[in-house]
Amino acid sequence: MRLRIEGLEKKFEKSNFDCGYALLNDYLKKQARQNVQRDLSACFVLLDDSDVIKGYYTLSANSIQRNEFQPELIVKLPVSYSELPTILLGRLALDTSIKGQGWGEILLMDALNRCYDISMSLGSIAVVVDPIDENAQSFYKKYGFLLLPDSGKMFIAMKTIEKLF
Ligand SMILES: CC(C)(COP(=O)(O)OP(=O)(O)OC[C@H]1O[C@@H](n2cnc3c(N)ncnc32)[C@H](O)[C@@H]1OP(=O)(O)O)[C@@H](O)C(=O)NCCC(=O)NCCS
Numbered sequence: 001m002r003l004r005i006e007g008l009e010k011k012f013e014k015s016n017f018d019c020g021y022a023l024l025n026d027y028l029k030k031q032a033r034q035n036v037q038r039d040l041s042a043c044f045v046l047l048d049d050s051d052v053i054k055g056y057y058t059l060s061a062n063s064i065q066r067n068e069f070q071p072e073l074i075v076k077l078p079v080s081y082s083e084l085p086t087i088l089l090g091r092l093a094l095d096t097s098i099k100g101q102g103w104g105e106i107l108l109m110d111a112l113n114r115c116y117d118i119s120m121s122l123g124s125i126a127v128v129v130d131p132i133d134e135n136a137q138s139f140y141k142k143y144g145f146l147l148l149p150d151s152g153k154m155f156i157a158m159k160t161i162e163k164l165f
Helices: 022-037 103-119 134-142 158-164
Strands: 004-007 042-047 053-065 083-094 126-129 154-157
Touching: 022 042, 022 053, 022 083, 042 103, 053 103, 053 126, 083 103, 103 126, 103 158, 126 158, 134 154, 154 158
Parallel strands: 083 126
Antiparallel strands: 004 042, 042 053, 053 083, 126 154
């Protein structure tokens, strides 16, 4: 199958998108474009040859309180940074019709690659995700994401991403 990744546009077909999670389906169908137009997030979509959306992810500027990280991970960072700059990979979802064929990994790697490129011109120490459930958590864990102690969020350091590519 030939699929490509582009920024979300109105003309793309999303009405039948189904990743198995109503929250993530509704977000794409009802909220994603508005949030892009309001500069709250960027949304990238996986498209087939007929411009049908088969997957998507969102990115936003974000920060994490210093004390949310394990102390040993931030010991070298200046204490004047009470909030540490991060990029939020807010949502990532794949249509059930193409799950289990490697497209989830391709979408995640596209997101991490893009975050790494951004971090070259806008300082950012990590990519943060907020996994929807334990399945999502184990998916992210496989790629080196670590749990933040209290919030249920996970992160991967930009320095770790650098080694992925
Ligand atoms: C999570 C999701 C994006 C994964 O996509 P996918 O196409 O099923 O995954 P892939 O086929 O690319 O799998 C890539 C690797 O991850 C592994 N993997 C996939 N889902 C996994 C899970 N839940 N736990 C652990 N590993 C997982 C696969 O086994 C594969 O590893 P392998 O190459 O060593 O076999 C997809 O299942 C999805 O959209 N889920 C619903 C929404 C969701 O949970 N989003 C994530 C966070 S909100």
